[in-house]
Amino acid sequence: MKDQERNGERDPLQGAQDSDDRQWLVAGSRGDRWAGSFVRRSFERGPRLWIAVFIVALAVGGWLILRSSGPAVDETWLTMQERGSWRVGMDPSFPPFETLDGEGAPVGYDVDLAREIAATWGLEAEIVAIGYDSLLDALLVDRVDAVISAFPYNARMTKDVHYSPPYFEAGVRLVVGADAAYGTVEDLDGAGVAVEWGSRGDAIARRLQREGAGFSRLPFESTEKAIEALVSGDSDALLIDGVTLRLAQGEGKQIRAVGAVLDEDPYVIAVSIKAPKLQSALLQALATLDEEGQLGLLEERWFGQVAGSE
Amino acid sequence: MIGRFASYLRRKSDPINRIPPLALWSPRARKLIGALFLCSVLGLTYRSYFRNWVPLGPQRTVATVNPKMGVHTRLTDEPDAAKIKRSLEMVREMGAPWIVEYFPWAYYEPRRGQYEWSHPDLVIDHANRQGLTVIARLGYVPEWARPEDSHHLYLAEEDYEAFGRYAVEFVRRYRDKVGYLIIWNEPNLSLEWGFRPVDPASYVRMLKVVYPMVKAAAPEVQVLAGALAPTLDPPGSEWSMNDLDYLQQMYDAGAADYFDILAIHAYGLGFDADEPAGESVVNFRRSELLREIMVRNGDGDKTAMITEGGWNDHPRWTRAVRPAQRIINTARAYEIASTEWPWLENVCLWVFRFPWDQKSYQDYFTFVGADFEPKAIYLEMQEYAKGRFEAP
Incomplete structure (x- = not known):
């Protein structure tokens, strides 16, 4: 059988149409003929070895793929858990989204939103007052974990910043x-x-x-x-x-x-692109708050009820 | 599957499946291939050379009732020739004959003595063709002209001459098209002075180096100095020096003989255009205080230009005004320049358009959007330039 195969005297592939396979084989025959011949001879000598190599390669490849696509370590999220708080940057100068009350404490829609989201994670929201035009810089140098400040989506920053779905449309x-x-x-x-x-x-x-x-x-x-x-x-x-x-x-x-x-002018929450766990947790928290009607309640608290609505 | 793979390997060596060697090309085929190759090379070369080219179009002039109207364009970071042309067309169509544009030294002399003028060529040629007068602002230090890891606005005194050489090369190339140069920007801010303590005497030393070089190369080119940021920081501030104090110290250091026109930055912030000037307030008429200092120092024969200024209508910036106020103040600023300030040659307001949205209060200084959609203020100033402006 071995000699017959070496000489090319063998049956066509089982069930294959002659003309179709010919085309396929011609296309495939552009590779290294010597290497093909070597592999063929090796396979004929020890098929079990090749099966073992194939299985090991499959296992190693699978491990590498799983390793590269697995969840990365989110330092921001870990630090938040250790600290027990979520540092949120905002410029408290835009009521009713964020402003300072008579005692200088930040209040407003965004402040409450930050607290509601943090509460779903069992954390405190720590509001960090920062000038509006420095908010993204503060996020990029890890002075804050997120920005919630009636903040617009900016497509040019998506290389460095992850934006949540909009929670308010200001367009x-x-x-x-x-x-x-x-x-x-x-x-x-x-x-x-x-x-x-x-x-x-x-x-x-x-x-x-x-x-x-x-x-x-x-x-x-x-x-x-x-x-x-x-x-x-x-x-x-x-x-x-x-x-x-x-x-x-x-x-x-x-x-x-x-x-x-x-x-369109959607207000979004910005977090670091290097914080995947925080991103997914934020997405989930916003969805939960929306489903539970909390976002609507927050809006009513700070903007008042829409006339005529229940 | 393995059986099929082994079978495939076996069949690869089957003589019947071997690819026959290619036949030699005939002379005719070779000529055809050669011609195709040549066409491809020519086509790619043409496309590469002309890909960012748009025709200048016919020579245009600006129609306006107020020839002192101007804007600061921001085409430095706009690479697209068609957008450069459109921006300048829209400036003309608004009725503003003057523009200020920034020509960063680092961009156009990236290596010592090697100049790259293609972008300034685009901007200046299109501006000229639209009938606009260009005031060129020079600054921004290339890496080779400053210490390693220093700020891009840091320029040591021993390198003032290198900056002067850039200015000379600029005027040599554009002296027929650009008649005005602004030497540096807002040197009374530490940020603009390479994060060093501001130093009016050192700035004057820069003028003393650069001014004679420019004048030797092109005596007709007018050199603007100052361009000071209006600020009320107290004496000794690490961030800035009060612009009035800075200008006086410039005169004290002998600046008078080393500039032709004073560049003024006149921001109105939250005040109306007619709010009276005062040493403790930053508003549009603060320009009058700078003018008084010029006169007091025997420089009253010189003129001034407002090379930055205006109002902002951002909904949340604390120094902004409502959009209606912005329109009224802007029209009034042009009017004050025309009717009350004979010593002022023009008012170039910040900023006509950005190549992309800044997503900050800066977007609310613009006259047209990044997508060229005219804002209401643009259309109202167009009406003003036609003598038809009327507030509702």
């Missing part, structure tokens, strides 16, 4: 009265749309007009006056950011957002 929305029939920008032909003069909403209104939207832009010197125009019926709709909208709703204004966000 510009089309806002109408509670009972208005408008649903999208396309519905606004002939309508008057109030904006704060110079604001992002104003820029979007002008862009929509350049693109052919048929509404009239009604600029006001302040957001408050623009909202008042909508409430009083002097305008049919309004373009404002999500924070201003939510504050107005909390003050009892009977207004609501319709359609998609026109200029």
Whole structure:
């Protein structure tokens, strides 16, 4: 049998079509012929040895793969557990997200959010006050474990920073009265749309007009006056950011957002890219808080209840 | 599976499966392949050379009712020629004839004596073609001109001449297109002075080295000095020196003969453009105090330029104003320059556009977004330049 095989006098592969296999074999025959011959001879001499080598190679390969893809050590998470606290950087100058109370203690939506998340891990939230433009630097040099500060997503930083899913959308929305029939920008032909003069909403209104939207832009010197125009019926709709909208709703204004966000500005939590355990724990904590309705309660606590909602 | 593998190995040596040697190419095939290769080389060369090239287009002029309008562009980090051109087109379309642009020494002389002018060529040629007057700001020290591990704004006095040589090479190349040079930026901040204690006398020594070199190379080029950051830090601060004190100390050190125009930074912060100047307040009219120091030191014949300034409308920055106030103040600043300050040649406000969003309060100084979408302030200043500006 051995001689027959060496001379190439053997049956075709069982069940193989002659023409198909020929093509496959020709393609495969571009390799090192000497090496192939050596392997073949070795295999013929000791097939068990080769089976053993194959099994060992499989085991070593599997171990290497599992080792490289296994959970890395998360020093941030370990240090948090040892310390018993989660250090959260924020600039307490943006109520109701974060500000200082009369005694200088940080309070606000983000402060409570940090505490709620830390509590799910059995930790205390330690708020570290840092200037807004230094927050990411503080995270990158491990002065804090996370940043929660009405902080925007920045795609350019994703090499160094991991961002949580958004917990608040601050982008510009089309806002109408509670009972208005408008649903999208396309519905606004002939309508008057109030904006704060110079604001992002104003820029979007002008862009929509350049693109052919048929509404009239009604600029006001302040957001408050623009909202008042909508409430009083002097305008049919309004373009404002999500924070201003939510504050107005909390003050009892009977207004609501319709359609998609026109200029996304999500607030996210930033943690180090080198903290995978913290990242997954944060994701889980946010999901849990959302499912339990805690995020909604936090929003109501700091922005007030939306008029007309239960 | 192993059986199939062994069978495969056996069949590889089957003579019937051996690949026959390639036939020699015919002369015609060889010519065809040669022609294809040549076309590929030419195509790749063309693409490489022209990949970042856009036509300059026709010579344009700026239409404006106020020829003192200007902006500080930020094209240093904008590599895309089409975006450079679009930025400068939009400046022209806004009605601003002046721009300040930064030309970092480290970028354009990365090795001593080796210059790389392709990017400045793009910016300056397109600016000229749009009818804009360029004020070039020079600074940023290359590694070879400073001690190892030092800050990129650290320049030892013995290397002032190397900086001067860069300035000379710059004016030699662009003297027909750039008539104004700003020597250094905000030297009254430790941050901008290589994290050393600020030193007005040393800055004046820099002027005394660089100014004669520039004038020898291109006497018509006007040299701007100062560009001081408005600050109220107390005497002895490790971070900065009050700009009024710094300017006086510049004169005390003999600066008057070593600059042609004073560069001023005029930020309004939370104040209206008409808020009166005061030594203890940083606002737009603080420029008048700097002007008084010039006059007091016998330099009243010289002019000044505002090469940075303006207002910010970030929703949470503590020194910002509301968007409406920003628009009104900006229009008023241009108007003050035009009607009240004959000694001021222009107002170049920070900053027209960034190549990408900074995701900080800096984004709220801009006139257009990184995606070129005009902000409301851009459109309102366009109306101002047409004489049609009206607040609602």
